[in-house]
Amino acid sequence: MxxxxxxxxxxxxxxxxxxxxxxxxxxxxxxxxxxxxxxxxxxxxxxxxxAHFGRKLEPENDGIVRTAIRSHLMMGTLGVVIGLAIVGILHRQGIEAVIQSPGPAAGAAIFLGLVFGMLLAGLATARxxxxxxxxxxxxxxxxxxxxxxxxxxxxxxxxxxxxxxxxxxxxxxxxx
Missing domain, CATH: 3.30.70 (Alpha-Beta Plaits)
Known part of the structure; x- marks a missing residue:
């Protein structure tokens, strides 16, 4: 459920x-x-x-693994999209650092978005x-x-x- x-x-x-x-x-x-x-x-x-009742508490090991994979893929992708959207907004607003170096700005946004997305996915998986x-x-x-x-x-x-x-x-x- x-x-x-x-x-x-x-x-x-x-x-x-x-x-x-x-x-x-x-x-x-x-x-x-x-x-x-x-x-x-x-x-x-x-x-x-x-002593060993953990399996009774969390019986779905396969479901937990699928949750980890699904959440990391979805949240990582979402983080990248949000990061790139922020770079796009900053570029449209004429932020000089983004206009002069769009590649590094996009790379940093992708990296940070991916990291933050994966961290949130880890939290969702840990329940x-x-x-x-x-x-x-x-x-x-x-x-x-x-x-x-x-x-x-x-x-x-x-x-x-x-x-x-x-x-x-x-x-x-x-x-x-």
Whole structure:
């Protein structure tokens, strides 16, 4: 589920719910699957003290790689276009340095636009909003709690998941 054209992940939104007991987590998992019409692979439980649950949090390694490639290509290209547009505007305004050296000015604009575009793409790929879910889940699991991880692929599944979890005793977390 994504409105982000840079993302190639099928389920870019992450929802987590934290529970104190296994039965509460299992009941919530069943309820979410049923009410949000999710497949079993979209709902995963993390056990207390589970060491290697990163794959459950970010199951789409291929999607993340495609997101990195797509975002870097798109943002790098956009940066170059914006850089050249700025040089064009400066040239039309009669800026002496650009008029006397249009080649170096265009080269600098291409370089800087590409660099800034790639930096923004790196930020988009890193998905800092995912830390809002990853960090609390990691801490809860380290302190003996259960975590339910949900990877909705549509806005409807996301809304239904949140609605199903609203009536539980869980602490619910969500990425953008």
């Amino acid at each position: 994504t409105a982000n054209p840079l993302s190639a992940e099928a389920a870019s939104t992450k929802i987590a719910a934290l529970f104190d007991t296994k039965s509460a987590a299992n009941n919530a998992a069943e309820r979410v699957c049923y009410e949000a019409h999710l497949k079993r692979g979209q709902v995963r439980l993390v056990h207390p003290y589970e 800092p909003d995912h830390q809002l879910v990853i960090t609390p889940v990691r801490e809860a699991v380290q302190h003996g709690r259960w975590a339910l991880l949900v990877h909705p692929t549509t806005p409807e599944q996301c809304n239904e998941t949140l609605r199903a979890l609203r009536n539980t005793t869980a602490e619910v977390l969500r990425t953008a």
